[in-house]
Amino acid sequence: MRRLWRDRRAACSVAVLAIVSGAAVAGPLVSTGRPAAQHDIVATRFLRPLATDDSGSFHALGTDRFGRDVWTRLVYGARVSLAVGALAVLLSVLIGVLVGGAAGFWPGPVRTSLLALTDFVLALPRVVLLLLLAAMARPSATLVIVVLGLTGWMSVARLVHGEVRSLAARPFVEGAVALGVSRRRVLVRHILPNALTPVIVSAALGLGNAITLEAGLSFLGLGVQPPTPSWGNMIASGRDTLVNAPWVAAAPGVALVLVVVACTLLGDALQDALNPATRYLPHRLPP
């Protein structure tokens, strides 16, 4: 853990994620608090960033075509995007641990069929599956969470499967079995907690991925529906006003990229901290 904090990438990523989620939680305090508020549309639409409108309210990131404050929508969009991403990753980790744990612990037909299922879903193009599942019901944030969770568990399942198999052969597991602990209890209490370390790395990387995909689905109109702001549908609505108000599409995109980069760097840093072997490679070999 200390090694992780000394890693500058980790510190910066955690700072970025903390600021963004802090702003999202404290939404009403750091913004106007009304993401759908419209005043005099003709007078307040397409205000440039850092502009002040006639009623004296300040718009740090300007306004969109309905005169809504982009900064406020960005903050409230962060609530939706981060929550959807986090819950989707949670769901996929849950499914992945269940499938991977079962496949790793029960050899024979259980393992074979679960691994075949994992490989099969892994071979499907994820976005095609997302499009199909998202089209199955009325688009909503819940649907996006379920769909992303159902299509994102495979890498976790593979990781957990490998870990569980190698852990199952360790002496402390044999010890627990010899003491008469039931097999299910051995799996839940002794093996799974030890197998979760690589899952954390995978979850950090998966969070960035889930947030991007949520934005993509909302961009195509299959995800979170307006007027609820999400970064994806904000970019989609800014698409039509790219010429006269580029900030409407640019702002949520920049926020999205910042968060995804932070997730990826955090995942990398975690990986290095958990796997010290890669840290001692020479940067440059002696001549």
Next chain:
Amino acid sequence: MLAHLGTRTLTGVVVVVGVVTLTFLLVRLAPGDPVERLLGPTATAAQLAAQRRAFGLDRPVAAQYAMWLGRFARGDWGRSIATGRPVRALLGDAVPATLALVGTSLVLSYLLGLVVGAWQSRAGPRVDATLSMITVTLFALPGFWLGLMLVMAFTYWAHWFPAFGAAGLDADGLTGWSRLADRLRHFALPLTTLTLIGVGGAARYVRGAMRDVLGQPFVRTAEAKGLSPFHVTRRHVARNALIPVVTMLGLSLPALFSGAVFVEAVFGWPGVGRRLVEAVQARDYPVVVAATAVTAVLVVAGNLLTDLGVAWIDPRIRRGKGAA
């Protein structure tokens, strides 16, 4: 090797059949009815029922599936419900467009990624950190947003490249070089979008793979016996690092096709991805199922080619000694 390829081909066929079956069931379970959309809100119940019977949609799903599978295998892919065009013609235009986009961007991203990753693996910490930051940012860019930003810069501000479609409105009147130039100008922005994102991922894998190999004892031996650094990198490091990179290339194909779906949607590129998005939104069953099948076949074929590539690079696998 042949046995291995045989197993992989068989797995590929199973995956494609599975994808098609799953898609077939999913689109029919989905709420929303293509016939209602086709006939509009003024249609009477009798008209709707007659049209459903004409499409065979009133029969049980299993019967529909068996009928469709038989026709599909014989090459009769049906007609699009929304446009009335034969599905084969619809996708026949789309597949080359997607292949051109995805293929070119794959080659470009891995060539550039190899250069950047190899440079990073041997560079000092500062250069390495800077390049890592750049590649991780490229990797994180959502394709649809990067596409919009490029449109803003190169279409609206600079007026260099068109933002929509694969050819200009006057393309039919153009001949020779001007026609080619028109095509290339339309190709530029979608290709740049996909390639920029691809370079980020490729460079990250190449860097990791090269650094893994650099730590191996045989590299030190090669250096100790006095080989030039260039020779060591090219013959000993790059060749071994290529194995995981080529494997990764195959595994990144589904992601690349996924990325292409968004990029095609932004740029109106007439590929499989755009057809699929349109068909899903219109509940155009025959097009959805056929487009999914085509995507699955392309991904599976790409993975098989990757297997062949790995075998070509690694003699241990080619001779059947390695753990393939």
